[in-house]
Amino acid sequence: MSESHVRVVRSIYEAFGRGDVPAVLGAFSPGIVWNEAENFRYADGNPYVGPEAVLHGVFARCAGEWDGFAVDVVEVLDAGDTVVALGRYKGTFRATGRPQHTQFAHVWRLENGKVSRFQQYADTLQVAKGCGTS
DSSP states (O other), X not given: OHHHHHHHHHHHHHHHHHTOHHHHHHTEEEEEEEEOOTTOTTGGGOSEESHHHHIIIIIHHHHHHEEEXXXXXXXXXXXXXXXXXXXXXXXXXXXXXXXXXXXXEEXXXXXXXXXXXXXXXXXXXXXXXXXXXX
16 A cells, blocks of 8 residues: 555646646645644644645745745655655745745655645755745
8 A cells, every 4th residue: 555655646746847736736635634843934824624725825935935945855665654755945036136045854644545644844944045035
């Protein structure tokens, strides 16, 4: 079962990279609980519940604020019903023109082939510096 969970998570990153947001949201369970890292720019809505909340509270804000935003996954770890992805965010904050190269860890929990929970851990200071808030 866990190998299929890794495929689901990898497909989410691939779809995100193509800009296929409907495919990303389609991999989420209707009641997904999504949490951004504490002190992260988009943690103000934690927890985001449901795909639409994630779309508007995280994805749309990110797309509106960053040029060239990308999620570069370096490693995916299989932990059964939990999948961990390690990597870096890239992009330039529009308001400041400052780039980011932020380290992250994503913890995905899956049930019945869909993502039921997501937890982001990230270098919030790196993002704050890029946004000009530190």
